[in-house]
Structure formats: structure tokens, C-alpha cells
Amino acid sequence: MNIIDNIKGASIKRSVDSGTEEQRRAVQAIIAEVKKAGDDALHRLTEKFDGVHLESLAVTRDEIEDAFSGLDPELITIIEEAACNIRDFHEKQKRPSWFETKADGTMLGQKMTPLDSVGVYVPGGTAAYPSSVLMNVLPAKVAGVERIVMVSPPGKDGKIPAGVLVAAEIAGVKEIYKVGGAQAVAALAYGTESIASVDKITGPGNIYVALAKREVFGDVDIDMIAGPSEIVILADGHQHADEIAADLLSQAEHDVLASAVLVTDSSELAEKVSREVEEQLSSLPREGIARRSIEEYGTIYVVDSMEEGVEVVNDLAPEHLEILTAHPFETMASIRHAGAIFLGRYSSEPVGDYFAGPNHVLPTNGTARFSSPLNVDEFMKKTSIISYSEAALKEHGDKIAKLARLEGLEAHARAVEIRFKGEK
Template identity: 50%
Template sequence: MLTAYNYQEFLSSSFLKKESNKTNRDIMDSVKKIIDDIQDKGDRALLGYIEKFDGVIPENLLVSREERKAAWKLVDTKTITALRNAAENIKSFHQKQLQNSRIMQQDENIYAGQLYRPIERVGIYVPGGTASYPSSVLMNAIPAVLAGVENVSMATPVRNGQPINPVLLVAADIVGVHNIYKVGGVQAIAAFAYGTETIPSVDKIVGPGNAYVAAAKALVYGDVGIDMIAGPSEVAIVADESANASYVAADLIAQAEHDPSARAILFSLSAELIDRVNDELKNQCSVLPREEIATEALNVNGASVLVSDIDQAFELCNAVAPEHLEIQTERPLECLGKVKHAGSVFLGHYTPEALGDYYAGPNHVLPTSGTAKFSSGLSVDDFIKKTTFLYYSEAALKDASEDVMQLAKQEQLEGHSRAIEKRIK
């Protein structure tokens, strides 16, 4: 099922081609129109689009206390416990990312450093329908709340008057989401970006979504912050003879079942392992509820690459910069130093990606499509701003003045030079 490559073939494969993630112009144009409309006309336009795309305008856009309370009665205790335990682990991991303001220099004449301050208002987008993931609520909200964001809002669509998945509401309560709005798609992004009478604007929008939501985030980027523009999910597995073919196959399938465009790549030091994995893929897929999706993804976007040694595996793997990287080798920790570019790394035979997707602590919002070469998964840092500060005494300014004035003159900014001159004369 996996397309077989050797080292050379993989180097010239489409997996290493820099392709533009850009949405096509048609989508962009229609999305822009919705955003402009909502920015201009507020609630009136917003409600119109909700009716158009989701069938029914909810009585109240803001989910009420009663609705949130009622959700708890609809979720079984096993799920509530699992959510609580996951939230604890995620909190514990992210808490350790918190940092203090820093002082870079402090002497008699100069005081300089960085203030760490939280973003004030954040909006989390949570898709509805089959891709309605409570784990997304945990992963997006926890770092925001820990960072000290004052207001964490959430938006999720209500289709044809159907109630919101109660597990989402319970997850939102567990992590402390302040407001939840019944609005989805481009409308939600536009409302968060520019505000309407009912939905206050936020400073940053995070969370997954379909191609339209992604286009909307790209369009409002700059007016508000966004987390990233995510592409299809992907996993790369580096495996040696010690790997269990059944585990490897299960993890490739877990990736593939997301989406027909999901990517699953196996870098193997053993030809035999590749054969066994392919057999396992067939067997395991045949009894999978999402068989069709997984099979298509594996056939179209699945790859096995036979490498000559572990360094070759990591050379190719770093070139891919996968969202998820599993290292199923005999000595996985010894490979960690070879990782240059990846979203998140899962080490050893008992650390499947699924464990991290839901539960262990690291964030599951990760850079896709090779963007791990320049960006990171979601963390507390995404909700913090660093403001530099500087104090110079009169004496310190005098010492610096000649150099500063010289540089200002070089750039023909005489006003800059005079702002120094006035103070030292």
C-alpha cells in the first residue's frame, strides 16, 4: 500500500517539493466578501450568513449558563474523567513553559529588559460536525488560560438547530473558556477579527478548520494574530529492526484515518519491516470503521523509504520536517539529537502519536507541510508578548551620543540626531 522509494527517489519525490499551500483565488474571493460584509454590517450580516450556511439562526448566539450546565448531564463519567486527566497532563506540561519578565542589564546608568505580558482576548475556533474534537478545546484553551489571557472565547457552529456536542461544552468548562458562541465557518473568524454587536473582537484567533476557515484566517492575519494556517496532518516514522510492524502500521493508519490527504511516511532500516508493515496495513485497514479514508490516504500519500543507516533516515526526515515524528528504534533517545525539524517527536515503541494527540501533555496543534522548518507547535508563548524596555541615565546617553548621532546622520534622519543633541548640549 505504501509507495516504495529509495534514498535517491525520495529526494526527488513530491514529498520534498515546496508547494504553495495557498488557497485558490475563487475561495479567497468568496471568503473576502463574507468578511467585508460582517466587518461593515456587524450582526445583521453575521446572522444572515449563519442562516445561509447553518440553516437556522440560534435564539441566543452566546451559549447560556444553563446550556453549559445541562451538557454535563449528557456526558458519561468515563469521558469526563478522561478529559479531566488529559487536562491535568496538558496543564502540567504547559505550565513549565511559563516565563518571567527578564532583565538584560541593570547597573547605575542603564536598565534594560523584556516584559512578558499576556494577550488580552483570544478566540478559539472549534469546527462542528464529524470533525468536532473536544481535544482541540483542551489543546487551544489551556496554554491561553495559563498565559493569563483575560478572556478566552470559543466559537463553534450549530447546524440546523442541532445542539452543540455536549463533550465540547464540558471540555470548555474544564479548561475555563469564558464565552462560547454558536457560530462557525468564515462568519466566526470575521466576527472574532472585527467584532459585532453581539460578539466582541479578539486579539488573536487560534484553532483548526476547513479550507474556508483557513482562508479566512489568512485574510484577517495582520489585523489580528492567528496561530497558523494548517495543512493536512502527517506522520513520519523512523524504524529499525527492533520495530513492531503491527505498531508501526497502526500508527500510520491512525494518521491516515484523519483525511484522504493525510501523509504517512515510513523511513525503515529494514526491507523486511517494510514488507511486514504493508501486510499489517492491509489487515488492519480491512477492519477499520474509516477504512475508505485511511486506504485512500495510504495509497495516495503513503510512502516507505528504505534507508542505508540512521543518519540517512534523519537526513530525509529533516528535509520533510514532519508534523509528527515517531522514532521506533532500539535506542530512540539517542536519536533525539539528530532531529532538526519536526513539530513533535514520539520516542520508542510505546509512545504512539495518539497518546500525544489527546493526553500526555505536549500540544497537538503543530506545524504541517514542512512549516516545522520555521515554526513551532502551540505553546504558552503564543499567548504572551514580549515588550522590551530601556532606561538610560543622562551620563549613559552622553557616552552613547556621538555614535548614535553618527548613525542617524548616515541614514539622513537629522531629527533622530537632534533628539540626542538637545539632551546633551
């Protein structure tokens, strides 16, 4: 790994693939086709891109049952336990509507309402992750979204992987369609004969899916467009180099664009971790991917003090942050920007990817400066409630009219005054 001990502005920002003009036009054409031809277009595009002819897009009960029979029962139990943890954590994010009343009879409040419907995109192939199904579906479910639709491209065999279907069933998804790519996003945004449109689309996907989400944004809501994954580990000299190396590699194996960073005040630890990474790399099944990620985006920053280390972390604003110090909770208090923080030796990052409960959909590429993990709020909207009494409007009406006239909006002033027109 690249060891840097003279830091001038740390950053893990990588250039985001925003697609070529050609890809954008292709996506626009697909969306137009789905808008025009509906299910026919979906079947045609699925044959073209997924190389499979489907009688029906909807996943049947039989397919769900086959998925359960096809999966190790122990794994099913583990997925259920993970779902339970994720549900519990997200329940705590849920907020009730509230109201306040004032002596003059005024009532103000905020009404919380779940979205009517949400579509979850699940990628196909090797990126078909059951954990991703749980993390995208359960916050919507906890929010109270009535209709949750899942879409995922079928394999050459016309099927969706068993793990994904099992996770969807456990999460409570009642509608699943075998369709992927920009055509799936278009169907979710505008509806077809068999897929009714939704209000929000979430979930990761390739560049075509990301571009399609950008195109339909505004007509429906979308979640963030996620970039490649990152981990930053902030460790003092007393930590275990082998464990740190393993955690860095767990991030690096995701993607050649993934970024694994160690920040430490110990050059001895820096050297040890660098050697450990090299040693562990060679026995990994995904060695090729992990090696390229480490070579390109793996960095060890050696800082003068842990205080400087905290500053570097805040500059990086990482998706995942592990804090390995004598007093990790105290260190945490100084961290302003991170998607998720893992405290202490036994909070290895994969604990959060799969099982602990908090969401693994996190802000990447420095956007933790202003973005949050996927959460229940994103599947609910707020409505402001204003109820003024006669006494309240009598007392404050003149002020409101004055403010309106200051802004040159006479009809606003008159709307208030007309309530009392006979009385003055």
C-alpha cells in the same frame, strides 16, 4: 504501501488548498456583510449555511449543564486529567519578564504581557474535537489571556456537541457563540453587537475559515493555517511491524490527504509493515479514508543505514515523528526538523494527540523547518525596556549621534544632543 529503496530527495509536501478566486470573493463578501450588519448578518448567514434559526448566539449555562449531563462521567474525568496534563506542560513554557542593570545606571529588559483577548475557532460536524478545544484554549489560558472566546457552528439542532462544550468549560472558556465559517472569523476580528472583537484568532477550520483568517490577518493576529496531518516513523529492523502499521493508520484515518511514512534500514520490516497495514486496514470503520491516504501518500523508504534514515527524516521535516531504534534519545539528537518527536515503543502518536501534555497543533507540510507547535509564547508579546541614566547618555551620546549622522538622520542626532546643549 509504496516501498522505495532508491531515494532521491524525500518530501511529503502536498499542494495546499489555497481556495479558488470564487471562494475568496465569497469570503470577502461575508466579511463585509458582518462588518456592516453585525449580529443581523451572523443570524442571516447561520440560517443560510447551517440551516438553523437561533434566538441567541451565546451558549447558555443551561446548555453547558446539559452537555455535562449528556456525557459519560468517566469521560469527563478523563478530559479533566488530560486538561491537567496539558496545563502542566504549557506552564513550563511560560517565561517571566526580566531586567538587567549596569554599573552606569542603565537598565534594559523585556516585559512579557499576555494578549488581552483571543478567539478560538472550533469546527463543527464530525471534526468537532474536544481535544482540539483543550489544545487551543489552554496555552492562551496559561499565558494569562483574560478573555477567551470560543466560536463553533451549530448543528441542525442548533446545538454544539456535548464533548466540545464540556472541554470548553473545563478549559475555562466563559464566552461561547454558536456561529461558524467566515462569518465567525469576521465577528471575532471586527466585533458585532454581541461579540466583542479579539486580538488573535486560532483554531482549525475548512477552506472558508482558512481564507477568512488570511483576510483578517494584520488587523488581528492568526495562528498558522494547518495542512493535512502527517506521521513519519523511523524504525530499525528490531521493531514491531503490527504496532508500526497501527500507528501509520492512526494518521491515515484523519484525512485522505494525510501522509503516513515509514523510514527503515530493514527491507524485511518494510515488507512486514506493508502487509500489516493492508490487514489492519480492512477492519477500520474509517477504512475508505485511511485506504485512500495510504494509497496516495503512504510510503516506506528503505535506507542503507539509520544515519541515512535521519537525513531522510530531516528532509521530510514531519509534523509527527516516532523514533523506534535501540537508543531513541541518541537518534533524537540528530533530528533538526520535526513538530513533535515520540520516543520508543510506548509513545504511540495518539498519546500526544490527547493526553501527554504537549500541544497537538503542530507544523505540517514541511514547515517544521521553521515553525513550532502551538505554545504559550504565541499568546504573549514582548516589550523591550530601555532606561538610560544621565551618566550613560553622557558617555555614549556622541557615538549614537555619529551613527545617526552616518545614516543621514540629523534629527536623531539632535534629539540626543539637546539633552546636554548647555554643557558643551
